[in-house]
Amino acid sequence: MDTNIARRNFMGRLAAVLGYASLAPLGLSAQRRGRQETAAAVKSALDKKADYDKFTKLANNENPYGPSEAVMKAMTDAWKYANRYGYPDGGIVEAIAELHKVKPENVVLGCGSSEILKIVDDAFLPDHKLVVGVDPTYETVYRYATNSKAKAIALPLTKTYDADMKAIIHATKLNARDVGLVYICNPNNPTGRIVPKDEIKLLLDSIPPDVPVFIDEAYHHFVDDSNYESSVKYILEGRKVIVARTFSKIAALAGMRLGYAVAPVEIIDMLKPLVVSYNVNAVVKYGGAASLKDIAHEAKMKQLNKQIRDRTTNELKAMGFEVIPSQTNFFMVNVKKDVAQVGEEFQKKGILVGRKFPPMNEWLRISVGSDDEMNRFMKAFKEVFPAEKTTQSKA
Secondary structure: OOOOOOOHHHHHHHHHHOOOOEOOOHHHHHHHHHHHHHHHHHHHHOOOHHHHHHOEEEOOOOOOOOOOHHHHHHHHHHHHHOOOOOOOOOOHHHHHHHHHOOOHHHEEEEOHHHHHHHHHHHHHOOOOOEEEEEEOOOOHHHHHHHHOOOEEEEEEOOOOOOOOHHHHHHHHHHOOOOEEEEEEEOOOOOOOOOOOHHHHHHHHHHOOOOOOEEEEOOOHHHOOOOOOOOOHHHHHOOOOEEEEEEOOOOOOOOOOOOEEEEOOHHHHHHHHHHOOOOOOOHHHHHHHHHHHHOHHHHHHHHHHHHHHHHHHHHHHHHOOOOEEOOOOOEEEEEOOOOHHHHHHHHHHOOEEEOOOEOOEOOEEEEEOOOHHHHHHHHHHHHHHOOHHHHHHHHO
């Protein structure tokens, strides 16, 4: 990614103050190259529908079980509106507002949360503005910033693979006049680590109140750590906070594309004109509304994910591999080998795994699949990494 990270004088000044900050474009460029290489390799293997269907898909953090019966029924019933523009929308905005105890005016829908990231970038990151975040994270926000000629301050994770909140605060305050947005993915993708609620509060209490903080809660529903909480409450307090959610993960609607943002009314009013007309289809609006009501199914998905994730990671650790503790539907394992090569080996065995996330080039991200899929993954893992080759890792 050809990112403009900062002007030369700015880089020198900030690098001197934050010696640990990743200010060069190389990391983000490497992330983009990794994504492109993985996409090209997968596309060549999946040219036919039959090829796609036969693969075990552990690359994109999808729900392997599909939507619930209630959601499928709601979407099936909504097909009667396929030929209409002015259809009743199934009450999706009202359902989201009720869930978060906000008003409908505090909600904007997106074609997946990707569109939410895009319109937030368009609103707050014009030419030469700065976005502050960590690296690696969900780098799409940095890619959008680059496209709008904004700049990014991408700070490295700590030794425990967590967001360095003190560094984020310091960088934001140091450049408060130029910071258009602070971006926090919580839990973080690709590490699966949460930003504890006291650190989110510290961030909001420490930076200038006019600096918007964008918190991406795509994996919120999988978390069971008591140190975590949603940041929607800060919107109710009147803070300049934007929270993004998606129906692509626990609701299993990745291919249907539905996401949303919750924010103060004045921010929503800035975002709505940037949304593409008719960006969300009738079928997924009804499916999304039904999924919010299907609490039992959501709880079942969360339980299954934790059970299978913990079993798999414990088996990997018993084999001598380091695994980052995760609160999501994916995890990272250190395979001590370039992930791009490892991905090709798994693909030959009919399994798609995560791409490279520089600078964590030897950390493989694995999405949590079904019980059968994870058994196939572990069988392939033991073939790719025979027991005799794990001796050094165990040591």
